[in-house]
Amino acid sequence: MPSPVLLSDAQVQQFICDGYLVLQPSVNPNIHKVIDEKFSWLAEHEKNPGNNITARLPELNAIIESPEVRGAMISLLGEDYITIPHRFWHFREAGKHGIFGGDDEEEFRKKSAKQIIGERSHQDGYCPSSTGKSHALQYLRFMYYSHDMTLENGPTHIAPATQYNATVSDEDRERQIPVIGKAGTVFISHFDLVHAGSPNKSDRVRNMIKFLFTRKQNMQSPSWDHTSAKWKTPEQHSSPYQIENIWEQQWNWLCNQASNSSKNSLNENFEEPKPNLSTKEMVSFIQNIGKQPKAINFLMSQLNTTHQAVRSSAIYALGTIGKDAVEPLVRAIKQSEAPGDTYERLAGNCITISDESHALNACGEHALDSISQLLEEKNAWIQINALHLISDSGQSNDKIEAAVLQCLKSEFDIVVSFAAITIGRIGNKKSIPYLLDLFNTKYSPENFDLMVNKLSPNAWPNEWVIHFNAALSLLRLADQADEYEANISELLEHPFGQVSILIAECLKVIGTTSALRRLVDFYHIRRWDDSICAQKSF
Secondary structure, X not given: OOOOOOOEHHHHHHHHHHOEEEEOOOOOOHHHHHHHHHHHHHHHHOOOOHHHHHHHOOOHHHHHOOHHHHHHHHHHHOOOOEEXXXXXXXXXXXXXXXXXXXXXXXXXXXXXXXXXXXXXXXXOOOOOOEEEOOOOOOEEEEEEEOOOEOHHHOOXXXXXXXXXXXXXXXXXXXXXXXXXXXXXXXXXXXXXXXXXXXXXXXXXOEEXXXXXXXXXOOOOOOOOXXXXXXXXXXXXXXXXXXXXXXXXXXXXXXXXXXXXXXXXXXXXXXXXXXXXXXXHHHHHHXXXXXXXXXXXXXXXXXXXXXXXXXXXXXXXXXXXXXXXXXXXXXXXXXXXOOOOOOOOOOOOEEEOOOHHHHHHHHOHHHHHHHHHHHHOOOOHHHHHHHHXXXXXXXXXXXXXXXXXHHHOOOOOHHHHHHXXXXXXXXXXXXXXXXXXXXXXXXXXXXXXHHHHHOOOOOOOOHHHXXXXXXXXHHHHOHHHOHHHXXXXXXXXXXXXXXXXXXXXXXXXXXXXXXXXXXXHHHHHOOOOOOOOEOOEOO
């Protein structure tokens, strides 16, 4: 296999600002034609295979394993990145405006392409799980075009530099740009980047395949072609606002280094800004506050409600202040209320974590002592904010770990689900038995009946979502799990296929003869005959 093509410092810094990059894999160009012809045949003769697309179209693996794609994934997620089982083929029939060309087609034709793109602008849910949006680079979305993608084909549109946004604003919708390119174009983005589909005005099927990737562990050291520890803002980037402090924070997190900004020095002088500043002026003002404890109340007033660039600037200005900001942030989190739809759907949801939690995360080790306090609150919203904070930072101690394990017994499924994710992020082998216990627990029987027995479309029961997160954490701990091989092996037969896939990866990492034998036996009876189709059954 060719060596991966790693990103440079400049490319990683560009990604931190813009939230995406475009690649052209160095594979035989004919493979794109083969993939595209198979896509088009499937569109005409079969239903969308969903997560099974790679079994139906194994040539896609050549794209995913290309030196450029592997190099980008290693650079941004680490050498041991994980491929999430969910993937989806987004096709749009020739001349169709609707997303899948359904009953809404007539209504869509009454609208302009710009209207449709604006209405479709969104941030994805973390299918099949449900977790909080992360400023830290935890997940990547991969998109691939098998044919030349022009404006007429219905390309994906993106709003650059929106990956740190809590919601999709009208400004974001107006800033959408198309991702176009020749056959083989790969588009990799931060998972929370705002994007949208567009109408296919051409005379051919529009094909695009999406895959998801996540990191196994937080960065221990830079995994790209790294030469300088210093953050350098790209000369040309796509953000309309200079949110330097969030960019530098993400760079330091990826480099696993402390901030060396000159703004970290203590400054006692603070005067509130003049009234009626523009958004850019307010961002500039906050960016230059530095370590001024007297600015805490003002910065807190900018959270959750103001323009996103102002909010983001205030979050990381509070992080720069550090220790003095922790107590007011904790107090605000304890007084906060969950958004109205937070608990409506546990599967495939993305939850907007409070700005105070992001700010507390930015305070670093100063926040550790307060996190266990938040976990002990008997309030699901407060607990999931704290759990997400731990997941993002990877920082923990014995007291926090004990509190996280206690959350696995919560009466709230969403708290159990977040705790299952967090255990894998902490990475302590002692937690493995607790993860295994989750598979022996029944969660929300009525929800299970609705989602499984009554076949609700594209929605999984809470129980399986929790099991998925537990399996993902087991995979993150698999290199410490040899003694639990037999217990993990039993989970291969889980009725939720995505859990089985993650468990199979666990056994692959464990790598003993017995684990690999079990894996071969499991897949042996699930062999796929690629020549079989709707017209040829034997």
